[in-house]
Amino acid sequence: MSRRERYLVGLDVGTTHVCSVVGEGLDDGSLDIVGLGVAESRGIKRGVVVNLEAAVASIKKAIEEAELMAGIEIDSVHLSLSGPHIKGFNSRGVVAVAGKNREIARDDVRRAIDAAKAVALPTGREILHVLPQDFVVDEQDGIGAPVGMTGARLEVNVHVVTGATSSTQNIIACVNRTGVSVVDTVVEQLAAAEAVLTSDEKELGVALIDIGGGTADLAIFERGSLWHTAVVAVGGDHFTSDIAVGLRTPIPDAEKVKRKNGCALSSMVDEDETIEVASVGGRKPRLMARRILSEILQPRAEEVFHLVWDEIRRAGYEKSLNSGIVLTGGGSILEGMPEIAEQIFDLPIRRGCPADVGGLADHVNSPTFATPVGLVLYAHRNRVPDPRRAGVGAFGRMAGRLRGIFKEFF
Numbered sequence: 319m320s321r322r323e324r325y326l327v328g329l330d331v332g333t334t335h336v337c338s339v340v341g342e343g344l345d346d347g348s349l350d351i352v353g354l355g356v357a358e359s360r361g362i363k364r365g366v367v368v369n370l371e372a373a374v375a376s377i378k379k380a381i382e383e384a385e386l387m388a389g390i391e392i393d394s395v396h397l398s399l400s401g402p403h404i405k406g407f408n409s410r411g412v413v414a415v416a417g418k419n420r421e422i423a424r425d426d427v428r429r430a431i432d433a434a435k436a437v438a439l440p441t442g443r444e445i446l447h448v449l450p451q452d453f454v455v456d457e458q459d460g461i462g463a464p465v466g467m468t469g470a471r472l473e474v475n476v477h478v479v480t481g482a483t484s485s486t487q488n489i490i491a492c493v494n495r496t497g498v499s500v501v502d503t504v505v506e507q508l509a510a511a512e513a514v515l516t517s518d519e520k521e522l523g524v525a526l527i528d529i530g531g532g533t534a535d536l537a538i539f540e541r542g543s544l545w546h547t548a549v550v551a552v553g554g555d556h557f558t559s560d561i562a563v564g565l566r567t568p569i570p571d572a573e574k575v576k577r578k579n580g581c582a583l584s585s586m587v588d589e590d591e592t593i594e595v596a597s598v599g600g601r602k603p604r605l606m607a608r609r610i611l612s613e614i615l616q617p618r619a620e621e622v623f624h625l626v627w628d629e630i631r632r633a634g635y636e637k638s639l640n641s642g643i644v645l646t647g648g649g650s651i652l653e654g655m656p657e658i659a660e661q662i663f664d665l666p667i668r669r670g671c672p673a674d675v676g677g678l679a680d681h682v683n684s685p686t687f688a689t690p691v692g693l694v695l696y697a698h699r700n701r702v703p704d705p706r707r708a709g710v711g712a713f714g715r716m717a718g719r720l721r722g723i724f725k726e727f728f
């Protein structure tokens with residue numbers, strides 16, 4: 319592998335921050351984090367560009383910082399996509415096995431996947447991922463790798479993730495404006511899952527909730543595959559604005575007090591504990607009970623988790639989460655979040671930090687970095703070839719993704 323190919327870059331353009339992580343693939347197959355750049359996010363709201371110039375400037379800053387730290391020049395990235403425009407659904411493809419002796423070949427699998435993704439999408443939407451779940455050969459279901467087996471009929475179950483073409487294109491355009499190309503796009507919760515979930519959890523059944531600034535993204539895994547994705551339009555920033563309104567304090571102070579003293583479960587807070595809160599209009603800071611702050615935060619935490627729980631139940635997975643729930647994203651750092659989630663879901667809950675990376679792992683050891691680190695891990699594990707170097711366009715990008723999927727299976 320050339321020096322250039324060894325480096326992989328993940329770019330997470332979030333509502334709160336833009337984060338760029340550089341990973342170096344080592345000869346033994348492991349991955350070291352060698353660079354990190356974080357910039358305050360401007361011009362992006364819930365995965366959608368609202369101010370192009372501002373978004374480009376934030377992305378540029380994050381990339382330059384990571385370049386400086388890693389000592390390399392970044393020319394291509396894996397980009398995360400998020401926001402309420404991301405939707406997922408399950409689909410099924412069926413084909414007759416083509417070979418004379420009915421032995422299933424890779425081409426049959428490819429055709430079955432093509433059939434599964436041949437669904438009519440509303441105009442303005444595009445397929446972002448086609449993730450095989452399992453195969454059925456004749457009547458035998460639950461097959462992971464059908465190549466080489468014999469049968470007349472091959473079926474595949476897949477999870478298809480789609481997004482709004484314009485939202486995706488606008489973010490890619492912002493990245494391109496900084497002189498950097500996008501090798502591949504990965505949906506946020508899929509990237510975060512790569513960094514924080516273990517394969518045992520994915521096998522047994524787990525829900526990942528990535529609580530960002532503007533949204534909470536849900537992904538449900540079972541038998542090693544992704545079965546359900548959804549986005550709930552409430553995130554950490556709603557907690558902050560509740561504090562700003564409830565305590566009549568400016569947003570930046572509300573954010574500070576949330577991080578320093580916030581707790582999502584008021585019963586965890588001692589009644590006598592007091593905190594200092596800044597006032598609006600240059601008035602003197604006030605002393606108040608920390609319990610009051612907690613009473614402001616708790617209903618919002620309950621709202622997020624109830625919305626997610628409704629979504630899990632609607633999709634029919636409430637009995638499948640044998641490994642419980644993993645919380646990640648900056649919003650999960652708030653004290654008391656796992657505890658209140660445990661009360662609502664009545665399942666084991668843990669916070670997920672990026673694992674399985676070396677190098678500057680300490681710098682990214684926070685739920686905030688789950689998505690950007692996950693992007694690098696996703697790229698490393700799938701090793702999607704750069705379409706620019708292969709000389710193909712948008713179709714190649716999709717083919718590249720499928721190559722990645724095939725790699726997981728064979």
Ligand SMILES: Nc1ncnc2c1ncn2[C@@H]1O[C@H](COP(=O)(O)OP(=O)(O)OP(=O)(O)O)[C@@H](O)[C@H]1O
Pocket residue numbers: 331332333334335336359364365400506529530531532533534553554555556558573576577578580647648649650651652653685686
């Ligand atoms: N120490 C902390 N305590 C409480 N909340 C925190 C802490 N650190 C970050 N947050 C909150 O996490 C949220 C940002 O999370 P994250 O960085 O994952 O979001 P993002 O990726 O930019 O947003 P999105 O994924 O919604 O586009 C903010 O609301 C912030 O207030």
Ligand SMILES: [Mg+2]
Pocket residue numbers: 330332333400506530531647689
């Ligand atoms: Mg995020």
